[in-house]
Amino acid sequence: MCRTAANHPFSRKIFDFKLPMNHDITFLTLFLLGFFGGTHCIGMCGGLSSAFALQLPPHINRFWLILLLNTGRVSSYTAIGLILGLIGQVGVSLDQTRVLQNILYTAANLLLLFLGLYLSGISSLAAKIEKIGKPIWRNLNPILNRLLPIKSIPACLAVGILWGWLPCGLVYSASLYALGSGSAATGGLYMLAFALGTLPNLLAIGIFSLQLKKIMQNRYIRLCTGLSVSLWALWKLAVLWL
DSSP, X not given: OOOOGGGSHHHHHTTOOOOOSSTTOOHHHHHHHHHHTHHHHHHHHHHHHHXXXXXXXTTSOHHHHHHHHHHHHHHHHHHHHHHHHHHXXXXXXXXXXXXXXXXXXXXXXXHHHHHHHHHTTSOOHHHHHGGGGHXXXXXXXXXXXXXXXXXXXXXXXXXXXXXXXXXXXXXXXXXXXXXXXXXXXXXXXXXXXXXXXXXXXXXXXXXXHHHHHHHHTOHHHHHHHHHHHHHHHHHHHHHHHO
């Protein structure tokens, strides 16, 4: 008797939940990564968020449109996690050892370390790494420009979805966790947790753009936040390898 696609071993595993080798890498970890990376989000995406907010149609409630913009962005991050988790699952199925996952988690935390140094103004290496995603953004940017200024609810959601593909070091770091998860479902949930962590800052910048941007651009706040992110990355590396 033929086996159906649902009974195929690989099909059954696509949405299996797998935890990484060091079990303390949790959804809370990625949520906090998104949240404490707030100064980077405001620096990288704050200008876009403010610009989008200023272009929103006046006849529709501003708060709900900003929420819709961010819903689109969150859905893109989740889709990225699903895709990378599925790719990682293929890699794990080919190599049953934990070596690949350890390499990916190490790369993710090294990137996070350099990103923290960038946020604090100590090193600009992370800014160069962010340029990796520019070819994708170059192709998507003309589509975004055609949707601006935002004139409808569907256009607002579409702009948010495109926004999710903006090159960003924080997204790259979270994406490496998703890739190393070895599961499409877990990868998607990892990126969802990260996206929800970024939500408070980007909702706030859309609503209180000038006031919040001034606070988050303060040199000492950026220094403390950046060093906190770098120390977090060092701690995760220590847990993984020591």
